Amino acid sequence: MAETNQGPAPENIRDTTPTVRDDAFTLFDLRVEVIATDRPMVCNHQAGDFFTLCGENLAFPAGQTFPLYPLAALLPLLPAKQRPTHANDWMTTDADIACPDPYCGGRFRITRTGTTTFRHADVTLVPLPPEGEL
Numbered sequence: 001m002a003e004t005n006q007g008p009a010p011e012n013i014r015d016t017t018p019t020v021r022d023d024a025f026t027l028f029d030l031r032v033e034v035i036a037t038d039r040p041m042v043c044n045h046q047a048g049d050f051f052t053l054c055g056e057n058l059a060f061p062a063g064q065t066f067p068l069y070p071l072a073a074l075l076p077l078l079p080a081k082q083r084p085t086h087a088n089d090w091m092t093t094d095a096d097i098a099c100p101d102p103y104c105g106g107r108f109r110i111t112r113t114g115t116t117t118f119r120h121a122d123v124t125l126v127p128l129p130p131e132g133e134l
């Protein structure tokens with residue numbers, strides 16, 4: 001039979017009841033839209049074409065394509081734009097990315113459109129370190 005203690009807890013005993021750790025984190029949702037310039041576009045992208053990114057998921061409007069090479073150039077920037085950045089960081093202020101084709105006048109504007117909150121345990125199997133060890 002378990003022993004119960006019905007008086008006030010002694011001060012030298014720690015509460016070892018497991019607690020649910022808050023493992024939430026928030027990322028910006030992004031929209032990447034093709035912007036026209038005064039130079040013609042060479043690639044198969046049109047002004048107004050776009051895709052969105054929420055967490056790890058890219059989404060394209062039904063029936064719209066997006067050329068491979070500009071997408072490949074944009075991909076390394078997107079995780080940084082998803083995360084909060086310092087107000088003085090160029091990653092915060094700069095939003096227009098040039099097309100990697102030097103003959104193409106296309107630009108791609110990355111806009112933070114909102115936020116989504118995720119849980120660490122939902123997106124990885126790697127455990128968080130014990131609290132206080134980050």
Ligand SMILES: [Zn+2]
Nearest residue numbers: 043099104106
């Ligand atoms: Zn282009």
